[in-house]
Amino acid sequence: MKNHKKILLTLLLIGTLSTYGQNLPSLLTEKNINSTFSILAYDENAKEWGIAVATNNIYVGNSTIYIEPELGAFSVIAETEPKYATQGFENLKKGKSIKQAITEVKNGDSQANYRQVSGIDAKGNVFAFTGKSLKYWNGKASQILGTNYVVMGNQLADEVLSSMSSTFENSKGTLAERLLKSLIAGQNAGGQISGKQSAAVVVKGANNEWYNQIDLRVDNSKNPVEELQTLMNYHYGRIRLNQALYAKREGNLERAKQKLTEAESMLNGWTGMYSKIAGANIAVGNENSAVNWIKKGLAENSNWKTNLPAFYFLRDNLELKSIIKPDSFSVKDWESAIGMLSNLGQELEVIKLAEELIDKNIESSYLNFLIGRSYFYEKETDKAIKHLEKALKMDSENIEAQMLLDKIRIN
Structure with a gap:
């Protein structure tokens, strides 16, 4: 009976080889396999190191990306092995070249034939190898070394790596943007012949x-x-939005509007940013656009209504007057309303509204901090101190009130 079981197991294993031959190392060793394509690069002007990677497996960024700013980076794919990075970084610290750093680990690795590894050092020197067994997997397995970058992959359509290489060399933007453009080009050229499931991009700067x-x-x-790509749009869209607000504070309205327009196109879909976008539109004089973003937030997220009190100053707008209801505001809602006015630089409006609320016995530690800060901005120091001290009396842990009060007293 035992012999029959062994024979059956052998037959089952042999039967799987034609379909899953490229995954045989993982079946035998129970290690994770990532049939993958990646790009690793260094931007010498920005002093940034980055890797972008995609695969037909889950969470590819978890086991394929290793970066230490000012030292270098390693991308380890196919049959992954972290020691190429951990020992590789140690080798770089000892002054060894990127080729030596990788080759020394490879020489002690009995399964190097199942791996693909690329590396780059602090100056952009690159090295890579493709394990000899990968040529037996379905699709193409290879690498291209360029100036300050490496593209590599396995189980690929024929033009994937050449498309990635040419796109990276001819693209503009930040390192992260160029890495993702290269990855997209690889996917558009056919990507992995076995499909797609996860992707990642990591960039670290000195x-x-x-x-x-x-x-x-x-x-x-x-x-x-x-x-x-959507996540990267959100990342850079948030930066554009901050740039718009900064430009407005600096008095450069034209640049503020330009950066806001860029931000709006990149942040579409991130409802958590719609309130800030609406506020920025108010800051540059686009009330209609602000109202549209508020309506968009309400339409896309039922919980977005919690942002409405911040737009108290739009309570008389025909499209919003029925949904902005000051009579039902809580103290927290009033804090949001006054906070937005302050963010927009409407300090006199803050003072007027806050004083009215205090007269109605609607106040809190944070409200007193906000009015104190507005008095500070308006250079009415005595009144600022009065409200900041009151804020601390109501809540001794109000760190923002304490910090501003300390600043006033030092000066």
């Missing part, structure tokens, strides 16, 4: 600013690369 520390992932989707 200056450690939040806007160039990008980690975007789509872990399980029918259209992962397209969804990754």
Whole structure:
């Protein structure tokens, strides 16, 4: 009976080889396999290192991307193995070349023939290898090394890597944008012949600013690369929106409107940003556009109505007067209303409204902080101190009130 079971198991295994031959290492070793394509690159002007990757497996960004700013980066695909990164970084720290860093790990790896690894050092020098067994998998397995970048992949349509390479070399924008353009080009050229399921792009910069520390992932989707583009649009759209508000504060209305228009096209679908977009439109004088974004938020998200009190100042607008109801405002709602007025630089309106509320015994620690801040902006220091002290009396943990009060007293 035992011999019969062994024979049956052998026959079943052999029967799977024609269909799943490329996945045999994972079936035998129980390791994760990522039949994948990726691009790894360095932007010497921005001093950023980045990797974009896509696959027909789930959460590809989890086991294929390794970056240490000012040291280098590694992309490990096919039969993944983290030691190419962990030991590779140690080798780079010892002053070894990127080729040496990878080759030393490869020489001690009994399954190197099932792997694809690319690496780049702090100066943009690159190296990569494609395991010899990958040529037996379905599709194309190869790599292209360029100036400051590597594209590689397996189980690919024929033109994937060449499309990725040419697109990256000829594209403009930030490193993250160029990486994603390359990934999209690879997908449009046929991508993996076995399908698509996840994608990721990670960029880290030497200056450690939040806007160039990008980690975007789509872990399980029918259209992962397209969804990754949406996430990147959201990332840069938020930056454009902040740029619009900054330009307005600096008195550059033309630039503010330009950046706001760019932001609107990139943030469509992210309902959490609609309130800020509406506020920015008010700031540049586009009340009709602000109203449209408010209506859009309400139509796309039933919970968006919690943002309505912030637009108290639009209570007389014909399209909004029936849904903005100050008589039912809570203290938190009034805080939102006054906070938006302050964000728009309407400090005198803040003072007027807040004083009216206080006369009606509608107040809180945060309301007193907001009115105190507005008095501070209007250079009425004594009144600012009065309300900030009251804010702290109502809530001794109001850190914003304490910080502003300390600033006033120091000056």
